[in-house]
Amino acid sequence: MKIALANDHAGYALKEEVRELLQNEGHEVLDFGTYDEEACDLPDFIYPASLAVAEGKVDRGIFIDGVGYGSAMIANKIYGVSAAVCQDTFCAELARSHSNTNVLCIGGKIIGSALALEIVKVWMNTEFLSDIEKYKRRVDKVNDIAEKHLKKL
Numbered sequence: 719m720k721i722a723l724a725n726d727h728a729g730y731a732l733k734e735e736v737r738e739l740l741q742n743e744g745h746e747v748l749d750f751g752t753y754d755e756e757a758c759d760l761p762d763f764i765y766p767a768s769l770a771v772a773e774g775k776v777d778r779g780i781f782i783d784g785v786g787y788g789s790a791m792i793a794n795k796i797y798g799v800s801a802a803v804c805q806d807t808f809c810a811e812l813a814r815s816h817s818n819t820n821v822l823c824i825g826g827k828i829i830g831s832a833l834a835l836e837i838v839k840v841w842m843n844t845e846f847l848s849d850i851e852k853y854k855r856r857v858d859k860v861n862d863i864a865e866k867h868l869k870k871l
C-alpha cells in the first residue's frame with residue numbers, strides 16, 4: 719500500500735521507526751513531515767497528509783504526535799478521512815474491522831515504540847468486515863453524517 723506519514727516534533731522519533739517498519743513490509747511511504755524535533759504546529763503537517771488520504775493519493779495515513787488525539791481531531795475534519803487514536807492492538811484491530819478507518823493516530827509520548835509498531839502492524843493487516851451487516855450499517859451512518867456536515871473536496 720501507499721501510506722502517508724505525518725507528525726509533529728513529539729512524533730518524529732516514532733515516525734522514523736514506523737517508516738522503517740512499513741518499508742520493510744513492502745509499503746510505499748509518502749512523508750509529509752515534520753522532519754526533525756524542532757517545535758512545530760501539528761496542523762501544518764497533518765492537514766496536507768489528510769488531504770492526500772481524502773484525494774486518494776495514498777491508500778491510508780499514519781499520523782503521530784505526542785498523544786494522538788490532536789492528529790485525529792484535524793484528520794476527522796476532512797471529508798473522506800476516518801481517523802482513530804489507538805493505544806493498544808485491540809483498538810487497532812477494531813478500528814479497521816468494525817470502523818474501516820483509513821487513518822491511524824498514535825501518541826509517541828504515551829506508548830513505547832515496540833507497542834506502537836505492533837499497533838501499526840495490526841491496523842495495516844486487518845480488513846474491514848464489510849460483509850457483517852451491522853458494521854457496514856454503522857459505517858454507512860457515519861458516512862451519512864459526513865455527507866451532511868463536511869465539505870466535499
Ligand SMILES: O=C(CO)[C@H](O)[C@H](O)COP(=O)(O)O
Pocket residue numbers: 726728729757760783784785786787788789
Ligand atoms: O500530542 C499532541 C497533540 O495531540 C502534541 O504533540 C502536543 O500538544 C505538543 O505539545 P508541545 O508543543 O508542548 O510539545
